[in-house]
Amino acid sequence: MTDTTKIFEQGVEFIQRKDPQALNILLQTHCQLSRCPDPNDPSQxxxxxxxxxxxFAGDDPSFWSTPECADVLLENGALVDPKFYLRALNTADLPMIKLLSHKFMLPTNMRTMAVxxxxRDLGDWFDKEKLKLNAPPPxxxxxxxxxxxxxxWKIQNHHLTDDWLITDAFRYAIRFGQKRVAEFLLEQAIDMNPKLAKQIKKLTKETFLNYLIQHRGT
Structure with a gap:
């Protein structure tokens, strides 16, 4: 095992222990570590x-999210790539998303506003019932x-229609348990999709949203 591998694994251990102080000392000693590829997986x-x-839906984020260590890494020069953003979003890591937003590192779009x-801000993305050009994800x-x-996006020749963007934001609002946002987006989706309106007509919107949020991790 090389010295680089040992140092990297020590950094991973500090993260797993949720020890930002020890991680910071390690990074101060090995200043390149924050941007060093994982010896076992160079893509990370x-x-x-x-x-x-x-x-899983209902998990306490403190069990698996370590934004305090991410903060230390960012302060020591770590970079955030698309895979980092997407994994934080796709695992409903709200503490990490909030950290990125607090540091003004979170791209602003329909999806991140929903998360x-x-x-209130989502309403500003609509211009005469059409979404503004900067609504899609990066x-x-x-x-x-x-x-x-x-x-x-590939099928539609690198273009996304408003209904797909609204549906995407709605799905993330549900995944993150943001009921008020989900309700707003559901109204927009119903206005654009009579078939959807007919499908949920038998249920109240409240019942529909509660069911989706309750089962968002299944």
């Missing part, structure tokens, strides 16, 4: 180890196969 860096690979529960995200809209 140390900051990726602050994320969960999966979680953060900013229902192209760097859409190019990644782990983005839920990746295939649709």
């Amino acid at each position: 860096k140390l900051i990726h180890h602050t994320l969960s690979y999966a979680n 953060l529960g900013k229902s 192209m760097e995200w859409l190019k990644d196969s782990s983005d839920p809209l990746h295939q649709r």
Whole structure:
């Protein structure tokens, strides 16, 4: 085992122990570590180890999210790539998303506003019932196969229609338990999709949303 591997694994251990102080000391001693590729997986860096690979609805994020260690890494020069953003989003890592937002590192779009529960801000994305041009996720995200809209984006010649963007934001609002945002987006989706309106007509919107949020991890 090389010295680099040992040092990297020590950093991972500090993250797993949720010990930002020890991690910071290690990074101060080995200043290149924050951008060093994982010796076992060059596609990842140390900051990726602050994320969960999966979680279940209702989990306490403190069990699997380590934003305090991510913060230390960012302060020591770590970079955030599309895979980091997408894994934080796809595992409903709200503490990490809030950290990125607090540091002004979170791209602003329909999806991220839904995740953060900013229902008032979402209304500003509509211009005469049409979405503004900057509503889609960043192209760097859409190019990644782990983005839920990746295939649709490719099929539609690198373009996403408003109904897909609203549905995407709605899905993330549900995943993160942002009921007020989900309700707003559901109203927009119903206005655009009479078939959907007919499908949920038998249920109240309240019942429909409660069911989706309750079963969002299944």
